[in-house]
Amino acid sequence: MVVTLAAWLASLQALLPPGRAFTRNPDSTLTKVLSAIAAMLLAAQLWLEDLLYQADPRNATTMLPRWEAFLGLPDKCTPAGQSLAARQRAAYQRLLEEGGQSRAYFINLAELLGEPGVTITEFQSFTCNSPCDALLSGPDDLFTWRANIPHAPEDLHAFDCNSYCTDGMQIYTPSPIECAFNERKPAHTDVFFSYTG
Helix, strand or coil, X not given: CCCXXXXXXXXXXXXXXXXXXXXXXXXXXXXXXXXXXXXXXHHHHHHHHHHHHCCCCCCCCCCHHHHHHHHCCCECCECCCCCHHHHHHHHHHHHHCCCCCCHHHHHHHHHHCCCCCCEEEECCCCCCCCCCCCCCCCHHHHHEEEEEECCCCEXXXXXXXXXXXXXXXXXXXXXXXXXXXXXXCCCCCEEEEEECC
16 A cells, blocks of 8 residues: 555645645644654654564565564474574474374475475385385384485585594585484484485
8 A cells, every 4th residue: 555745744744624724835833743644644654654564474584583472483394594584484383283193284394485396205114925026124124214305405515534433424414304203203203315417
């Protein structure tokens, strides 16, 4: 809604009773006082419009700290110091999250956290009735599942002769879904992550 200072001034002047004592002359003291009041009303209107815009955490800037406090952010999966866009995405995801244990829930959670295209692989025990190209999985794998992330990990560093003996075979910056999935996975299951690409 676009309202100008002139529109607010005209509205205030329209409320004045008729007569010479309540002049509408642009150089009069009354017009200057009404202009100052109109400026305050315009500022309040713009602030309220911005507040309405920031009612959605995806748009929030000045209201983002309040959204984060309301939603319990930052937490261990959304650490402090993230970019504004990442903080907005985390707040929006937390606001919409309903919880669940299905494959669709985790795929949707990945999309909300900025990882579209994630797929889930659940493992079945290999039996004599399994297809020949099935994975060789045992009974313990029934409670294991894999999140397939369709890109290479960020900051990937493979173990080499300059690495410390205690370094992992590969070091990378994990996707934000790793922490979120581990925190929300069914308690009796294990999840691991496969980056492809």
